[in-house]
């Protein structure tokens with residue numbers, strides 16, 4: 189029993205990472221969390237989980253943790269994630285998302301850690317020509333965020349050929365919602381993601397909201413995205429971990445619900461579920477946004493045995509609202 193190795197979660201105090209830590213504990217795993225608290229909250233990490241405050245791109249800091257604890261896998265969430273910021277400040281995105289990830293992967297190789305689960309993104313596809321997107325479609329990111337993540341996928345592919353490492357690169361579509369039991373959610377007051385913003389508007393925490401672009405080639409002119417519940421996403425990482433443990437070869441896999449909603453449709457659902465008709469202002473396009481991103485999730489279902497449980501947009505919005513109310 190004492191031989192059970194640890195799962196190191198970078199960004200474990202953040203939005204997705206905190207749900208991951210809960211899922212790991214529920215599955216009887218032994219998580220360790222690294223977070224610099226630039227976006228995460230110390231209180232989001234359960235007290236029984238060893239917590240290390242610092243930078244996942246600092247080889248000495250990470251190496252010391254790996255010397256001290258036997259680690260079976262790294263699940264790497266820590267990253268900069270705001271598309272328009274990446275357009276304004278690309279070097280910061282390449283430093284944090286790409287260069288620091290390279291250092292982390294080097295630590296993994298040095299410590300002969302056998303598995304790595306990577307938070308990649310649907311942004312690696314750019315403007316996909318065919319929808320829903322399958323993983324074999326060409327990658328052609330249209331913003332620095334997507335490129336900063338795609339380079340890590342390439343590194344992992346090369347490293348896994350040269351060293352005994354298997355990995356899962358999980359391409360997230362739009363992650364939203366909160367823990368169904370109300371233990372975790374998106375806490376950052378400066379979050380920029382659509383459902384968080386709409387829920388804040390519904391609760392009067394902001395004076396309405398803006399829609400970035402109504403002239404896209406979509407039915408209502410606003411962008412279409414595929415919203416996946418954060419707890420389903422965490423479950424997919426557990427499924428990926430078990431797949432790699434079982435000897436499954438490295439894989440790249442979409443994580444989405446395979447259903448697209450436009451920005452205006454999402455806002456309608458938030459208004460309906462909350463019962464609040466908040467102010468919505470139509471604005472020009474935001475930099476870096478593709479028109480439509482919807483996943484095929486067939487690979488995750490067949491290769492990982494993943495079954496999303498909370499895919500329905502109303503459920504996602506209900507959980508996001510419940511969390512936001514409690515903040």
Ligand code: UDP
Nearest residue numbers: 271380381382385398399400411451474477
């Ligand atoms: N969006 C919007 N208003 C907002 C936030 C987002 O219209 O206040 C739009 C954004 O332009 C994009 C979609 O909602 O078309 C999803 O954006 P988000 O930032 O949530 O995720 P992304 O797809 O960029 O990762």
